[in-house]
Amino acid sequence: MRTICAFDIYGTLFDMRTVLPVLAAGVQDPEEFYRLWRFKLIHYLAITSAIGTFVDLPVLREKAFDFCVKELGTGASERVKRDFLEASLYLKPFNDVRPGLERLRKAGTKVIALSTGLKDDLLAMFARAKLQDCFDAVITNKEAGIYKPHPRAYLYAAERLGVAPSEMRMVAAHPWDLIGARNAGLSPAWLRRAELAGLESRTYDTIDEMPELVADSLTELVEKIIATDLR
Amino acid sequence: MRTICAFDIYGTLFDMRTVLPVLAAGVQDPEEFYRLWRFKLIHYLAITSAIGTFVDLPVLREKAFDFCVKELGTGASERVKRDFLEASLYLKPFNDVRPGLERLRKAGTKVIALSTGLKDDLLAMFARAKLQDCFDAVITNKEAGIYKPHPRAYLYAAERLGVAPSEMRMVAAHPWDLIGARNAGLSPAWLRRAELAGLESRTYDTIDEMPELVADSLTELVEKIIATDLR
Structure with a gap:
């Protein structure tokens, strides 16, 4: 029985590509810029x-943006930068998020956000997407003082929830997050977001075994989690 | 006074692009493959x-190769893979390596290899490049049980050499290595290899301050190190 399911937020439940139109309006090759920025x-x-x-995520986002401007020699105005950083705070959720999370909670699982983001930013993003009622708790890496995939980022969450790591399921679109979760004793489930092309999700990281649970949509993955964790 | 200078090897003293001709013979877009492989x-x-x-570097190299084959959907024969992994063991040194290291040692500095590679692989590569007499010691991350940029990778070297981290200079082409070195108490020097375009060296990582010592060739950087560390 695993009755706690932790979710990565940026890229897993919310679509990072929300920032692309802003880039398209302000840099020469928005796809290249976005790809380098994510790397x-x-x-x-x-x-x-x-x-x-530990450095707050909005600062890292901005530092990564500054790197891309220098590295690509692309002109990006202060206006575009501000718009980009604003857009990266308020991503759009994927369509399968509400049905997936509701189904999971109705089956008896607690839904936790376990995110690299700042708590206020996450709560504001959830509110804007009208998904604030979907989470039983929001736990951030800042509270743990260290980012995923460091084991302490996951163990802190387990401790705060009063459960053993083995009682927790971690869902993420990014293999590196699942490698960290498995290393800390959690059970990984890979949500393969085809939208996140490139380094992140089409191919599972070859330094780890493929998780037992894999699916291309949250609704599909949730059924597998219920069948496995609540049986 | 800093009389010990540690050098990163792959990409800093030896040219990673040695592998490019092998890729050119075996994959569709060798530049793209190389870029993804390095990342x-x-x-x-x-x-x-x-x-x-900890996983041995040759294994990580192969796993990264396998990732690229899957991710890029490129056909790469077992032969090309074998040739690539062989080529990544025997890189060509940059032209400024021998004069730079000899000058440094004549000035009174010990030259240490502090590398992610396996010791036997490094020694064989140094021998093939006729540079085996250029190093006072070869210290690997495997001996420390952890890779750079983890602090233990650098502190292990200082301990083995019987010096304080602050008595060591770290030279690397990769900003992330220098960030780790500085974090562990060593003094960083950035060898800006223009040949390593892309993610690695044209632009310094924006999450850290630029090192005090920066140059575009080893011969130039060595003069700065001597002027700073031995004065």
Whole structure:
């Protein structure tokens, strides 16, 4: 029995591509810019996790943006940067989120947000998407003082919820997050968001085994979680 | 006074692009493949560093190769894979390596290899490049049980050499390595290899301050190190 299911938020329940139209209005090659920005942000999370420091996510987002401007030699006005950072705070949810989370909770599972984001930012994004009633708790890496995939980021959540890590399921679109979760003792489930092309989700990271539970939509994945965790 | 100078090897003293002709013979878009391969390898190093596990570098190289084949849907024969992994063991040194390291040692500095590679692989590569006499010691992340940028990877080296981290200089082409070094108490120097375009070196990572010492060739950087560390 696993009655707690933790969800990654950015890219898993909310669509990172919400920022693309803003980039399209302000940089030469928005796809290239976005791709490099995601690489950099994900690498910055891993570096800070490895060296044991913590920097707030909005700061990392901005630093990654600044890197791309320099590296690509692209002109991006302060206006575009401000709009981009604003858009990255208020992503659009994927369509399967509400039905998926509601089904899971009705079956008897607690739904937790376990995110790299700041709590106020997450709550504001949930409110704007009218999904604030979908979560039993919102736990951030800032509270743990370290980013995923460091084990402490997951163990902190388990401790706060008063359960063993093995009683928790982690759902993410990013393999590196699931590798960290499995390493900390949680059970991983991979939500394969085809929309997140590139490094992130089409191919599972080859340094770990494929999770037992995999699906291409949350509604499909939730049925597998219920069948496995609540039986 | 800093009389110990540690060098990153792959990409800093030896040219990663040695593998490009092999890729050109075996995959559709060799530049794209190489770029993704480098990013994946660097990310795998950071992930294992963050979760505290260790996997030998040749295995990570192969796993990153496998990822690229799947992700890019490119056909790569077993032959090409074998040739690629062989080529990644025996990179060509940059032209400025011998004069740079010799100058440094004549000035009174010990030259240390501090590498993610396996010791036997490094020694074989140094021998093939006729550079085996250039190093006072070869220290690997495997001995420390953790990859850079984790602090233990650097502190292990300082301990083995019997010096304080502050007595060590770290030279690398990759900002993430220098961020880790600085975090562990070493003094960073950035060798800006213009050949390593893309994610790695043209632009310094925006989550850290630019190192005090920066140059575009080893010969130039070595003069700055001597002027700063031995004065």
